Amino acid sequence: MPLRGDDPGQWGASMANMSEIMFPVLDAAGVRSLAEIGAYAGDLTAVLLEWAGPAGATVIAVDPTPQQALLDLAEERAELRLEQATSLDAIPRMDLPDAFIIDGDHNYFTVSEELKLIEERAGEAAMPLLLFHDVCWPHARRDAYYAPDRIPEEYRSTIASGVGIAPGEPGLTYGGLPYVHVQEREGGERNGVLTAIEDFLEERPGLEFALLPMFFGFGVCWRRDAPYAGALRSLTAPLDRNPVIARLEWNRVCTLAESHVARTHLAVLKEKHTEQQARCRRQEDLLREVERSTRLRIAEKLARFRRRDQPDMRARIAAELDSGASATDPA
Ligand SMILES: C[S@@+](CC[C@H](N)C(=O)[O-])C[C@H]1O[C@@H](n2cnc3c(N)ncnc32)[C@H](O)[C@@H]1O
Numbered sequence: 001m002p003l004r005g006d007d008p009g010q011w012g013a014s015m016a017n018m019s020e021i022m023f024p025v026l027d028a029a030g031v032r033s034l035a036e037i038g039a040y041a042g043d044l045t046a047v048l049l050e051w052a053g054p055a056g057a058t059v060i061a062v063d064p065t066p067q068q069a070l071l072d073l074a075e076e077r078a079e080l081r082l083e084q085a086t087s088l089d090a091i092p093r094m095d096l097p098d099a100f101i102i103d104g105d106h107n108y109f110t111v112s113e114e115l116k117l118i119e120e121r122a123g124e125a126a127m128p129l130l131l132f133h134d135v136c137w138p139h140a141r142r143d144a145y146y147a148p149d150r151i152p153e154e155y156r157s158t159i160a161s162g163v164g165i166a167p168g169e170p171g172l173t174y175g176g177l178p179y180v181h182v183q184e185r186e187g188g189e190r191n192g193v194l195t196a197i198e199d200f201l202e203e204r205p206g207l208e209f210a211l212l213p214m215f216f217g218f219g220v221c222w223r224r225d226a227p228y229a230g231a232l233r234s235l236t237a238p239l240d241r242n243p244v245i246a247r248l249e250w251n252r253v254c255t256l257a258e259s260h261v262a263r264t265h266l267a268v269l270k271e272k273h274t275e276q277q278a279r280c281r282r283q284e285d286l287l288r289e290v291e292r293s294t295r296l297r298i299a300e301k302l303a304r305f306r307r308r309d310q311p312d313m314r315a316r317i318a319a320e321l322d323s324g325a326s327a328t329d330p331a
Contacts, residue, residue, distance in 0.1 A: 011177075011256065014043035015103055015133050017215045021239065022131065023051050025220055026099060028231040029129045033097035035060040037087045037114065038104030042070035048101075049077055060097065062090045062104070065146075086150065091117040099129040106134045107143035107183075109151050111196035124204060129222050129232075132197060136217030136246075137167050137253050140194035142186040144179055160184040164264070166257040167250065175261030197221070210236035213246035216253075284324060291317040 015022065026034070034052070039045045039061035048059050061070065062083045074082035083090045087104050091114065102114055115130075122128055134140070145151055148159055160183070164176030170186040183191055190199075194211075197219060201207055206225065210232075212218040222232050239245060290296055291314055303310045 012215050012252070014040075015101065015131075015215070015218070016044045016047045018212075018218050019047050019051075021212065021218070021235070024235055025129075025131070025232060026051065026057075027055065028235055029099065029222065029226070029228045031055070031057060031098040031129060033058045033060075033095070034099045034101065035062060035094065035097045036101045036103065037062050037090075038102070039063045039066060039070055039082075041067040042073040044101070044103075045070060045080065046073060049073075049080060052079065058097075060094065062087055062094075087114050088117065091121065096121050097128060099131065101131045101133075103133040105144075105146050105150070106139040106193050107145055107151065107155070108190045108192060108196045109143075109155060111193050112200065115196070115200045124206065125223075127207060127221075127223050129226075130220075132193065132217075132219035132221070134216050135194045135197065135211055135219040136213050136249060138165055138177060138182075138186075138216070139192055140217060141188075141192035143183040143191055145181040148181050155183075155190075158184050164260065166261070167253045173257075173261070175264030176257045177260055194219075208233070210240040212236065212239040213242065213249045214239070215249070217249075280324075284321065287317050287321055291321065 032055070034048065034057055036045055036048060036059065040063065042061065045059065045061045051057070052059050058079065058081070060081045060083060061074070062085060063070065064084060064086045066074075066082060066084060070082065074080050083094065087102075087110065096118075100114075100118060102111065104110060104114070111132075118130070119127060138144075142165070143155065143159075145155075145159060148156055159181050160172055160179075161181050162179075163172045163182065163184075164174060164178055165182060165186075166173040166176035169176075172184060186192075189195070194217070197209065201209055201221070206223055207221055208224050208229065210220045212220070220232065220236050222229055226232075296314060300310075300313055304312075
């Protein structure tokens with residue numbers, strides 16, 4: 001489906017990719033108000049607005065650092081409210097919507113706090129419908145951070161910055177998907193979006209969770225006693241932890257990471273090639289200088305005066321320079 005804005009590196013990162021399953025879920029749950037936590041450039045927000053019109057629903061986008069495209073969208077569309085704030089600041093003061101899409105800072109601390117805040121506002125018996133992104137690789141079991149200074153000290157010492165990660169490799173990789181700030185290792189306690197959701201759900205048996213393994217993972221969580229629980233179960237069941245879809249997604253992220261490894265290698269090769277070309281040019285300039293130098297001319301004359309069979313260095317240098325010029329000259 002065509003997305004607004006661009007998709008750097010063709011990551012398929014926007015949840016707009018899940019519209020075909022997300023909208024039926026929202027319709028089945030009778031959602032009339034919705035908050036998207038983390039809206040970036042408004043790719044999903046724009047399609048949510050398309051859905052919201054006929055559904056008669058309202059949309060709030062929450063993002064502390066929205067991209068220009070989202071700011072423009074909020075200007076153009078009066079029915080969109082943009083809260084320029086973090087989720088942890090915005091949730092306590094917003095009117096509680098029927099559903100949240102949680103796609104902001106992909107780490108254990110933030111997601112756990114978001115869930116606690118929503119529950120504090122709604123009460124366990126009235127939890128809104130919760131949709132999550134990033135419940136599969138890479139952030140199911142590994143935190144990423146937009147702003148480490150918003151995260152408690154206990155998580156910070158193991159954050160790696162400006163690194164690559166790849167599926168099947170719990171550490172860091174040369175190349176791979178590039179990250180500004182991630183946990184240096186995948187797995188373990190209190191690490192990752194899915195870990196945060198599972199820890200939350202463990203103490204709340206009244207909530208049900210489906211994990212759709214597509215486009216980095218789509219999670220759907222609803223109250224077992226909600227009037228729409230059966231409808232959501234039927235909709236999500238064929239995709240919930242579906243092994244064929246999970247394999248497709250694994251294949252996709254492997255290919256994505258490999259393309260980034262290849263890109264890194266290519267960038268290094270290009271850099272080396274540019275360095276080599278600059279070095280060749282410097283050597284060529286030096287040879288020309290030597291060839292034209294009076295000192296070499298005198299030294300050659302002297303040498304050939306002593307011994308006639310001395311090689312003609314100037315002629316050799318000139319021939320070498322000529323051969324270089326003819327090798328690079330496209331004419
Ligand atoms: C992956 S993007 C969201 C993509 C969008 N939901 C889509 O599907 O097209 C994550 C966004 O979350 C925002 N963000 C980071 N920390 C946040 C927080 N604590 N609360 C809300 N948004 C946050 C970032 O600024 C970024 O724009």
